Amino acid sequence: MERSSPISRLRNALFDELEQRMLPYWVENSVDEENGGFLGRIRRNGEPVRDAPKGSVLNSRILWTFAAAHRRLEDNRFRELAARARAYLVEQFWDPAHGGVFWSVDSRGQPLETRKQTYAQAFALYGLAEYHRATGNRDALDQAVRLFELVETRTMEPEHGGYLEALGQSWERIEDVRLSDKDLNAPKNMNTHLHVLEAYTNLFRTWPDPLLREKLASLIGLFLEKIIDTDKDHLHTFFDMDWTPVTDVISFGHDIEASWLLLEAVDVLGDTALRDEVRDAAVALATATLKEGIDPDGGMVNEARPDGDSDGDKYWWVQAEAIVGFVNAYQETRSPEFVEAAVAIWEYARRYLADDDFGEWHFRVAQDGRPYPDDDKVGMWKCPYHGARACFEVIERAARMEQVRT
Numbered sequence: 001m002e003r004s005s006p007i008s009r010l011r012n013a014l015f016d017e018l019e020q021r022m023l024p025y026w027v028e029n030s031v032d033e034e035n036g037g038f039l040g041r042i043r044r045n046g047e048p049v050r051d052a053p054k055g056s057v058l059n060s061r062i063l064w065t066f067a068a069a070h071r072r073l074e075d076n077r078f079r080e081l082a083a084r085a086r087a088y089l090v091e092q093f094w095d096p097a098h099g100g101v102f103w104s105v106d107s108r109g110q111p112l113e114t115r116k117q118t119y120a121q122a123f124a125l126y127g128l129a130e131y132h133r134a135t136g137n138r139d140a141l142d143q144a145v146r147l148f149e150l151v152e153t154r155t156m157e158p159e160h161g162g163y164l165e166a167l168g169q170s171w172e173r174i175e176d177v178r179l180s181d182k183d184l185n186a187p188k189n190m191n192t193h194l195h196v197l198e199a200y201t202n203l204f205r206t207w208p209d210p211l212l213r214e215k216l217a218s219l220i221g222l223f224l225e226k227i228i229d230t231d232k233d234h235l236h237t238f239f240d241m242d243w244t245p246v247t248d249v250i251s252f253g254h255d256i257e258a259s260w261l262l263l264e265a266v267d268v269l270g271d272t273a274l275r276d277e278v279r280d281a282a283v284a285l286a287t288a289t290l291k292e293g294i295d296p297d298g299g300m301v302n303e304a305r306p307d308g309d310s311d312g313d314k315y316w317w318v319q320a321e322a323i324v325g326f327v328n329a330y331q332e333t334r335s336p337e338f339v340e341a342a343v344a345i346w347e348y349a350r351r352y353l354a355d356d357d358f359g360e361w362h363f364r365v366a367q368d369g370r371p372y373p374d375d376d377k378v379g380m381w382k383c384p385y386h387g388a389r390a391c392f393e394v395i396e397r398a399a400r401m402e403q404v405r406t
Contacts (some may be wrong), residue, residue, distance in 0.1 A: 006339050010346055018391035023069055025360040026384045027077060034106050037088035038062055042378035046358045053112050056093040056101045056120045059085055061385035063127035068392060071134035086131050086140060089124060096385055098170045100150050105118055105371035114169040119179055119192045121147050126199040133206055144203055157294035159340045160242050163196060165189050186238035186246050190227050194258055201265045216269055223262055228281055233288035250304045252293035253318030259285040290341050298344035316361040317386040319349040324393045353371030361387055
């Protein structure tokens with residue numbers, strides 16, 4: 001691959017973004033020196049909210065990011081911060097009585113929202129597995145395996161398959177299982193299953209246990225059989241217990257994220273017999289997303305409904321996942337429209353989402369490109385993992401493509 005190719009230029013741009021904007025922001029701003037761990041909230045203008053609650057998902061995503069950065073860049077600053085994130089996760093978020101991680105703690109690390117959201121267990125597992133990959137730490141692997149066992153014994157729904165959205169502190173059934181106020185109160189959620197898939201994939205890399213293999217293959221099958229709407233090439237988002245979809249909302253960010261995570265899962269699993277089916281589904285998701293989810297300005301919109309109503313805001317994580325997803329689709333098809341879309345989305349993100357005044361990326365911008373003043377720079381949902389992972393993925397994928405060409 002020539003160095004002047006679009007993929008090569010995108011790789012170089014994202015390497016600079018990672019080293020100059022993303023990782024430095026979190027190294028310099030996110031540590032909570034007063035109360036331990038990391039700050040739970042920083043406003044858009046960089047002002048820390050020191051009494052803000054802390055979410056286990058944010059902490060786990062910070063853990064994954066610094067562990068992944070250390071594994072790739074071999075910088076002891078990242079190892080130290082990953083160790084800090086792991087220590088806070090197991091000391092403050094871990095439930096000593098019933099196992100698993102709480103949803104949130106207060107600013108001083110005391111349990112606040114103690115329900116067991118399956119999504120949160122998945123991200124804790126994901127971060128701990130990455131820490132083990134980066135450092136070889138056996139305790140982290142043991143903790144990740146314990147979370148796998150808890151997800152399987154406590155949240156698995158045996159009659160129809162898949163995993164329940166949330167349970168109480170002692171793993172009892174609860175009425176309100178919503179992941180956020182914006183979500184439907186449905187017992188099964190595509191988003192949660194996507195991140196269980198992601199977490200199990202990462203764990204399988206270093207712990208190829210037969211039961212984990214079976215469960216990861218089952219998750220891939222659930223996406224192929226229940227979650228992907230093969231008539232429209234989008235993901236269903238919320239379900240009743242028997243996998244009946246309960247909404248027709250299209251989430252473009254999840255569609256494109258799933259397209260590459262599913263292929264990653266089947267490749268890590270090493271299931272060559274299943275790969276062609278997964279590849280076809282992944283390319284179909286990417287193709288539909290490219291056709292329906294891109295604005296003329298080059299950015300990807302958030303959500304849409306078949307009746308034409310849509311959320312045209314541009315979220316940071318949606319653009320990040322789209323860059324990876326379209327590069328992945330290009331690798332599979334060599335269709336230039338996919339790499340062109342990845343480059344256009346990066347250029348959109350650099351123009352409108354990258355915050356040259358206060359650092360990192362805005363949480364979202366409106367259709368006119370303006371950020372929302374009340375959105376956080378760091379928060380329960382605003383994290384380093386989507387952006388940093390997009391950079392890591394494109395850098396590594398570009399290197400692999402160069403090796404094939406040479």
